[in-house]
Amino acid sequence: MSEGRYLINQDLNRPFPQAARGEGLYLYDRQGKRYIDGCSGALVANCGHGVAEIPRAMTAQAESLAYVYRFHFSSPLAEELAGRYCHLTDRPMARAYFTNSGSEAVEAAVKLARARHLAAGESDRYKIISRWQSYHGITMGALSWSGFTARRADYQPYLNDFVHLPPAYCYRCWFGRRPDTCGLECALALETAILTEGPSTVSAFLAEPVVGSALGAAHPPAGYFQVIRDICDRHGVLFIAEEVMTGAGRTGGTFFASDHFPGRPNLITFGKGAGAGYYPLSGVLIDPETADALVSGRGGFSAGQSYSGHPVGMAAGLAVLDYMDKHDLTARAASMGQYLGQRLKTLLDHPSVGDVRGLGLMWGLEFVRDKTTRETFDPARQFHLRLYRAALENGVIFLPSGGCDRGRAGDLALFGPPLIITREQIDDMVEGFGQALSRVESEFGVQAGRPAPHVHRSFPSSGLGTPHGLETSKRRLNC
Numbered sequence: 001m002s003e004g005r006y007l008i009n010q011d012l013n014r015p016f017p018q019a020a021r022g023e024g025l026y027l028y029d030r031q032g033k034r035y036i037d038g039c040s041g042a043l044v045a046n047c048g049h050g051v052a053e054i055p056r057a058m059t060a061q062a063e064s065l066a067y068v069y070r071f072h073f074s075s076p077l078a079e080e081l082a083g084r085y086c087h088l089t090d091r092p093m094a095r096a097y098f099t100n101s102g103s104e105a106v107e108a109a110v111k112l113a114r115a116r117h118l119a120a121g122e123s124d125r126y127k128i129i130s131r132w133q134s135y136h137g138i139t140m141g142a143l144s145w146s147g148f149t150a151r152r153a154d155y156q157p158y159l160n161d162f163v164h165l166p167p168a169y170c171y172r173c174w175f176g177r178r179p180d181t182c183g184l185e186c187a188l189a190l191e192t193a194i195l196t197e198g199p200s201t202v203s204a205f206l207a208e209p210v211v212g213s214a215l216g217a218a219h220p221p222a223g224y225f226q227v228i229r230d231i232c233d234r235h236g237v238l239f240i241a242e243e244v245m246t247g248a249g250r251t252g253g254t255f256f257a258s259d260h261f262p263g264r265p266n267l268i269t270f271g272k273g274a275g276a277g278y279y280p281l282s283g284v285l286i287d288p289e290t291a292d293a294l295v296s297g298r299g300g301f302s303a304g305q306s307y308s309g310h311p312v313g314m315a316a317g318l319a320v321l322d323y324m325d326k327h328d329l330t331a332r333a334a335s336m337g338q339y340l341g342q343r344l345k346t347l348l349d350h351p352s353v354g355d356v357r358g359l360g361l362m363w364g365l366e367f368v369r370d371k372t373t374r375e376t377f378d379p380a381r382q383f384h385l386r387l388y389r390a391a392l393e394n395g396v397i398f399l400p401s402g403g404c405d406r407g408r409a410g411d412l413a414l415f416g417p418p419l420i421i422t423r424e425q426i427d428d429m430v431e432g433f434g435q436a437l438s439r440v441e442s443e444f445g446v447q448a449g450r451p452a453p454h455v456h457r458s459f460p461s462s463g464l465g466t467p468h469g470l471e472t473s474k475r476r477l478n479c
């Protein structure tokens with residue numbers, strides 16, 4: 001009787017679907033319609049839906065010890081999970097700290113970086129440098145460091161003014177380069193920013209190894225993170241690899257995406273796939289030098305919350321790791337990811353698909369009105385949302401987003417299915433999505449060999465024009 005009246009749903013202007021059950025790759029709504037979860041929710045449900053052993057482990061823990069406050073106790077499972085996490089990287093970390101959402105993990109990482117500087121007597125170091133077209137969470141600190149214009153816009157008055165660099169975004173390089181002329185200006189911009197801000201004031205550089213919803217799985221050109229590491233080392237700046245989305249095997253072959261790149265991060269955030277949807281588990285991994293500073297400094301870290309290291313969350317985290325090991329999900333993400341990439345690239349035959357990019361089981365498609373000029377669709381028409389609804393009708397779910405072209409336009413689809421997906425399921429998913437795409441392309445008047453007709457464009461598509469929602473920190477673009 002109260003349906004749609006009390007709950008704040010994502011869309012308050014139309015009936016919102018209600019999920020009733022999940023099993024493997026699939027979600028079922030109350031009417032029994034089946035959906036392929038092509039994005040693990042928000043790239044969270046890495047082990048798939050309805051895995052019985054994970055809630056079983058959580059129930060056993062809740063029955064023996066549901067809660068302890070981190071100020072009074074740790075727990076055997078918390079100690080065990082911290083140890084296992086520290087050894088999930090090729091270059092082992094020294095300590096782990098647990099939180100309950102990706103946003104909190106990012107905020108904790110920034111505070112841990114600050115703690116290291118305070119221990120070294122460098123109390124002037126507090127600035128965080130991050131990038132445009134990035135997303136680090138919705139709490140005010142994490143949103144300040146995020147470079148996702150649409151998500152920042154409404155809350156701009158509450159955000160802190162930190163520097164954002166141009167993204168590592170080869171399809172629309174902000175420096176006008178092509179892959180064959182790339183001089184890694186997007187990485188070198190970090191040094192300019194550090195120098196102009198004052199090296200002794202900069203605490204850390206924060207970046208997603210592969211960008212999630214803000215850039216649809218765009219990953220940096222070769223050599224990017226080595227340049228970043230060298231610049232950080234030259235100036236005593238810490239590097240935080242923001243792996244809330246890319247951790248937990250998502251990018252295939254390694255548990256963390258940063259292991260694909262040279263140079264160890266000082267701090268690594270994780271979340272999403274860590275609890276795989278069974279518990280909101282997240283946290284930060286801490287390198288040996290930062291860990292030593294915590295011991296020699298305050299001798300602790302006081303920025304925790306009531307539910308940090310929750311025993312049931314620890315049980316979930318361990319059960320997720322066991323499940324991932326048992327089914328070799330990190331390796332599977334590499335092999336199935338390769339196949340998913342091949343299948344998605346067949347969609348480049350569609351007139352609106354400008355780019356297909358990704359790593360492991362994290363793939364993005366970027367849609368354009370004109371493939372030659374890479375001109376975007378009119379943002380007011382929200383191509384990505386229309387496509388989302390069309391695919392949903394076909395029973396395929398992906399993550400849509402807009403604004404990749406400097407915050408003002410651009411349409412993306414992000415795929416990141418559970419790591420258990422099979423080749424046949426990938427075929428079904430791409431088939432259903434492709435059919436929806438054809439429908440939407442004809443609605444938008446896109447035809448092979450011809451750009452879609454102009455309806456209305458609010459902004460020019462190229463050049464560093466004045467983007468919508470230009471924030472004060474963008475003045476300080478160091479490019």
Ligand SMILES: Cc1ncc(COP(=O)(O)O)c(C=O)c1O
Pocket residue numbers: 042101102103104106135136137138208212213242243244245246271272
């Ligand atoms: C890279 C990244 N960092 C942080 C977050 C925030 O995580 P949460 O929504 O769990 O707070 C997200 C969420 O999408 C993310 O993709």
